[in-house]
Amino acid sequence: MTNTTTNTATQSAAAQRSSLAVSAKFKAFAIGFAIAMPIMYVVCDLFSLPLFTFHPATNRFGWGWEAGRSGEGPAMYWYGWTALCLVVCTLVGIIAAMLPQKVATKVPLWLLWLLPTLAFIPLVWSLMPFWTKG
């Protein structure tokens, strides 16, 4: 009787979990997405690779990297970096989801928190002018 009750509760709990939470493909997508993000973000930051440039004073967008125009205020690249990262990481995630399931199981899960942490070494270094001025 106790076993039956436990099994029913387990089945009920499993049924309540969304299909994404038990999907191996989603897991592979999420691992690919998470690993690609810090790498891609560092590349975008260090090599100035925004998908677009936003000029906030004039609300103007331009594809790729554009310098701030004279008399039109500063240019913003963070939106473009973020957009490019999201696009590329989504593609990496989709490719990861299409790979055989055993590939995702071979990825060391500690990379998921170590890579975002290590990403801050070049990111902090790239901000050196801010740390050394004044």
Place this chain on the structure above:
Amino acid sequence: MDFISVNTFWTIFLIIHGLLAVALLGALTHQAMAVLSPARRLAGPPGFVTRFRSVPGAGYATAVCVLWILTFIFGAWIYTKYRIYIRIPIEQAGYWKTQGFFELKEHVATIGLGLLPIYWYFWKNPQDQQYESARKWVTVWLAVGCWFAFLVGHVLNNVRGFGS
């Protein structure tokens, strides 16, 4: 938008951004404490710290993802005004390190965004032992990132926020 001034509009946005960040901070701190120092059964009544870390972490996962994304969107929206009306005076005043920390805050927010899908997946499979370590450290990473972003935002608001 005639019924509201431009300043009031952006002030409301900044307050919403801040309130969302507070909610996110609370949820992530509870969760991080729960994974770093899980509560054990005690003979007597539990104290404040035990209660604080006794939360069922899995129940926070979807809320944390939604809050991170909403806080991110509001922050990204405000950033357009920040770039012109806050950053330029901060640079003119020579607060270079303050601005440097803001740059790090935007990095943390975006890289944290990339962790959300796998964070959610880990927490939706809380019984799976193979994810235990990764779930713990991804959660701690997000909690530390959230605290960092919150404190930098708070300091920036003190430097040049409301009323400046």
